Each structure stands twice: as C-alpha cells, then as structure tokens.
Amino acid sequence: MSFNRDRFLDFCESIGCGYKTDVPLKDQTTFRIGGNASVICEPDSAKQIACIIKNIYENDIKHFVIGRGSNILASDSGFDGVIIKLTKSISDIKLIGDTKIYCGAGASLSDICMFALEHELTGLEFAYGIPGTAGGGLFMNAGAYGGELKDAVISAHYIDRNGKLCEINVSEMELSYRSSIFSKGGMLITDMIFSLEKGEKQKIKEKMDELIGKRRDKQPLEYPSAGSTFKRPEGSYASLLIEQCGLKGLTVGGAQVSEKHSGFVINKGGATFEDVIELTDKVRDIVKKETGFTLELEPVILK
Numbered sequence: 195m196s197f198n199r200d201r202f203l204d205f206c207e208s209i210g211c212g213y214k215t216d217v218p219l220k221d222q223t224t225f226r227i228g229g230n231a232s233v234i235c236e237p238d239s240a241k242q243i244a245c246i247i248k249n250i251y252e253n254d255i256k257h258f259v260i261g262r263g264s265n266i267l268a269s270d271s272g273f274d275g276v277i278i279k280l281t282k283s284i285s286d287i288k289l290i291g292d293t294k295i296y297c298g299a300g301a302s303l304s305d306i307c308m309f310a311l312e313h314e315l316t317g318l319e320f321a322y323g324i325p326g327t328a329g330g331g332l333f334m335n336a337g338a339y340g341g342e343l344k345d346a347v348i349s350a351h352y353i354d355r356n357g358k359l360c361e362i363n364v365s366e367m368e369l370s371y372r373s374s375i376f377s378k379g380g381m382l383i384t385d386m387i388f389s390l391e392k393g394e395k396q397k398i399k400e401k402m403d404e405l406i407g408k409r410r411d412k413q414p415l416e417y418p419s420a421g422s423t424f425k426r427p428e429g430s431y432a433s434l435l436i437e438q439c440g441l442k443g444l445t446v447g448g449a450q451v452s453e454k455h456s457g458f459v460i461n462k463g464g465a466t467f468e469d470v471i472e473l474t475d476k477v478r479d480i481v482k483k484e485t486g487f488t489l490e491l492e493p494v495i496l497k
C-alpha cells in the first residue's frame with residue numbers, strides 16, 4: 195500500500211527537513227540504475243534524523259537509508275517510500291586527542307583518509323578510494339587490501355526505531371566480512387570514532403598512492419558499477435572463479451562482466467536492474483555448476 199506522501203512532506207516542512215520528490219535513483223547510485231524514489235529527504239542534524247525516523251515508524255512508511263549509493267542495485271520500478279540521505283551537514287571530520295578521528299556518517303571514506311594523512315595518522319590507508327561514506331562503509335564493514343573498517347572503528351552512534359540516539363562499541367557491532375549488526379535494520383548510523391596510530395606522513399601517502407594506483411590499473415573505473423558484484427566465497431575469489439569459467443565479457447542488455455576485472459559487473463550503457471539480475475544469475479549458475487562454489491551478491495538491492 196502506498197504511503198500518504200503529502201502528509202509526510204508536510205511533516206518534513208514542519209521540522210525544516212529538506213526533501214525532493216520523484217528522484218531518479220540512477221542519479222543517486224554509482225551503478226546509474228534505478229527508477230524514481232517517491233521522496234528523498236535530507237535531514238541535516240541527528241535531531242532531524244530522529245524526528246524523521248520516529249514519524250516513519252509511527253506511520254509504517256517503507257524507507258531506506260542511502261550514503262553514496264556505491265553498493266546499491268536499485269530496481270527500475272523505483273521505490274515507493276522515503277529514502278533518507280545523509281547530507282553534507284552530517285559529514286564533519288574532527289580530531290579527538292592525538293590519534294582518534296570523529297566523523298559524521300555522511301563523510302566520504304576518502305576524505306577521512308585524507309584527514310588522517312594530514313594529521314599523520316596511520317591505519318585507514320586501505321580505505322582510500324572506496325567510493326562510499328563512513329555510514330555505508332560501517333554498515334558493509336567495507337574493506338580492501340587486507341584492511342577492514344572493523345580494524346579501525348571503536349564506537350559509533352545510531353538512531354533506533356524510536357528515534358533514540360544510542361551508542362554502540364565495536365565489540366557489539368558484529369562486524370565480519372561485508373556484514374554488521376546494522377544490516378538487521380532499524381539502526382541509522384549518525385557518526386563514529388576511529389582509533390589510529392601516529393605514523394610517518396610520507397609513508398602513509400606512499401601507501402595511499404600505491405593503493406589508488408592499483409585501483410586505477412585493475413578496476414573498470416571508467417564505467418558505472420557497484421564495485422565487486424559478488425562476495426568472496428570462502429576458499430576462493432569470485433573474480434578468479436568467473437575468469438576460470440570463461441565469463442569475462444558476458445553481456446545481458448547493457449550489463450557486462452567487465453573484461454578488465456571479472457569481479458565487477460559494469461553498466462556499459464542503459465543497463466537495467468533486470469539486465470544485472472539476469473547476468474548475475476547466469477554467472478552464479480555457471481560458476482556453481484563448473485566449480486561447486488556458491489556466489490552471493492554483494493550490493494544491497496533497493497526495491
């Protein structure tokens with residue numbers, strides 16, 4: 195059942211929360227796929243987020259939180275509900291003491307890495323170039339080149355279903371490979387703290403340059419995508435299995451298994467949600483049949 199949009203928009207206006215209506219999700223996701231979202235609201239403080247969340251649960255409104263949209267596959271039929279997008283006002287980055295960094299959930303991971311570099315702090319170099327926000331990163335326990343956010347984060351705040359601001363320590367976050375307690379729903383991350391170590395600026399910069407260079411060499415960054423399309427199965431690598439099965443370049447409509455990096459499905463132009471699903475189903479079936487490994491989609495489906 196559709197929600198009462200006018201009533202929700204009146205509520206946004208009453209608390210001064212910005213919003214847009216009928217927003218193409220293809221403009222909100224790095225895959226550049228997806229129909230219209232009925233409403234995207236952009237609260238600019240934890241207090242506004244809390245009011246929005248409370249209203250959404252009280253009125254049983256379908257909703258979804260979006261960061262940079264870099265790990266999302268959105269349906270072509272769009273989203274008949276409310277998307278909560280964290281704006282620039284939830285993206286402060288601050289130093290706490292000598293070695294800790296506080297950031298709003300909307301801060302970009304790469305900006306946080308640059309901030310760490312400026313303050314000669316080591317421990318987050320691996321995250322440089324992951325094109326998401328801190329909130330999306332923690333939700334996914336984003337990682338690369340041997341590091342994961344779980345190695346650096348120590349605590350976070352989130353807003354629960356009742357609109358209450360809660361604190362959570364890393365030991366309670368259930369962070370494991372591309373998974374966290376936040377995926378159980380009802381927890382909107384507002385900010386977090388990373389604990390890093392003092393390092394040498396030159397060495398930190400060299401590491402960041404090396405890793406961004408690897409990304410540019412190996413990843414099809416010239417095409418829209420959601421990054422790695424499949425999670426790493428235990429005991430192997432999705433890209434290796436896909437390559438072994440000769441699936442590089444396999445195409446359905448506008449979606450293609452990248453020729454440059456077989457772990458990425460790219461949008462070659464005009465790819466639809468259905469194209470990606472049909473292609474990934476094919477890849478999954480062939481890999482299962484030929485190697486016995488089961489591949490699981492990494493991007494979150496938004497529909």
Ligand SMILES: Cc1cc2nc3c(=O)[nH]c(=O)nc-3n(C[C@H](O)[C@H](O)[C@H](O)COP(=O)(O)OP(=O)(O)OC[C@H]3O[C@@H](n4cnc5c(N)ncnc54)[C@H](O)[C@@H]3O)c2cc1C
Pocket residue numbers: 224258259260261262263264265266280299300323324325326327328329330331332333334335336337338376381382383384413415419420421422494
């Ligand atoms: C070219 C490319 C390279 C990539 N490389 C990597 C990589 O090396 N390692 C890696 O791990 N990932 C990688 N990714 C995937 C993606 O960038 C990460 O998963 C990133 O952390 C997602 O952040 P986001 O802000 O874009 O989240 P979104 O894609 O917007 O959202 C992802 C999920 O997080 C939830 N979410 C977002 N913000 C919040 C919040 N504040 N509170 C609660 N839930 C929230 C959303 O509801 C959604 O379920 C890559 C993607 C691309 C396109």
